[in-house]
Amino acid sequence: MTKHSPVACLSKAALFTDLPIDLKKKLVAVSTHQQKFPKGSIIRQPDDGKDGKEVVLGIPQKGDIEGQQHLFKQSENENFVEAVEDTWVCSINRADFQKLLQKTPDLSLKLLNNFGKKLVAIEHNSVLRNTLDAKERILAYLNDLANEQGKNEVKLELKKKDLASYLGITPETFSRKLKELEKDGKIEVHGRWINVKR
DNA sequence: CCATTAATAGGCG
DNA sequence: CGCCTATTAATGG
CATH class of the missing domain: 1.10.10.10 (Winged helix-like DNA-binding domain superfamily/Winged helix DNA-binding domain)
Incomplete structure (x- = not known):
């Protein structure tokens, strides 16, 4: 295993992949890296307790990113996230992230463009599921x-x-x-x- | 081995 | 198609 590189880690996120190195470094400044979650542990869960049926909403693979919406929306957690295997998690604090966005219009613009691409993919899946x-x-x-x-x-x-x-x-x-x-x-x-x- | 969990089968609404 | 139950297969200790 190679050492964990915060910049490389951020680069894996679809949101951040295309960013120039200097912008990535700014993101590193507001992120934490390599928190370990053992198999079976709960990474995140709703604050309001009682759970319904378990539904698989998505299957993040190695290097995939989950919960990006929390960077943009102030809200309580609605879903459980459980570590199916031993997992290492890197995260970014929303408030810090938003401040950075205000200071860095370049970053905001890039992210917005990436979101457009994402929408196309989501639409594809949505059609699959509903029709x-x-x-x-x-x-x-x-x-x-x-x-x-x-x-x-x-x-x-x-x-x-x-x-x-x-x-x-x-x-x-x-x-x-x-x-x-x-x-x-x-x-x-x-x-x-x-x-x-x- | 045994116990638990996953996969499959059949019935029913 | 989903839900329920029963049976069988796979998995882990």
Whole structure:
């Protein structure tokens, strides 16, 4: 493992990737790095206690960024964030961040442009979720995955029940639709590996 | 091994 | 399609 570099860390955030080095250094000044959260620990949870059903809203991968909205919006935490594996977290304080924005219009402008790109991606996912039925959603998801990785053999990194939750369906339906898709000759399922026929 | 959790199956609304 | 229950498979200690 290489040493943790705050600048490199910030660079991984989609929001900050394209920023020039001097702006990144300013961000480093208002951020904390490498807080460890062991597997199973709760990174963040709603202040109002009582939880409903567990729903997977997203699956941040290594180097992914979660909760960027808190940099911009003053609000109570609405969601749980749990460490599924041992995780290292780097964070930025909202108030400090906002002050920095006011002092640095260059930064504000860059971030705004990046947000535009993000909106396009969000729209894509939103369409997937709201207009397609479960079967199509699964297939669309698998296709996206195959496209991202540029191959037809795709590995499900998550437990199927978590994937199901992510796609907004129950594990039972997920399991059944996988079989249907297999019968349709659209995919081949081998445990966690799925061959997406395109 | 045993105990717990995940995946699948079948029934029903 | 979701929810419920039962059965089987996989996982971890």
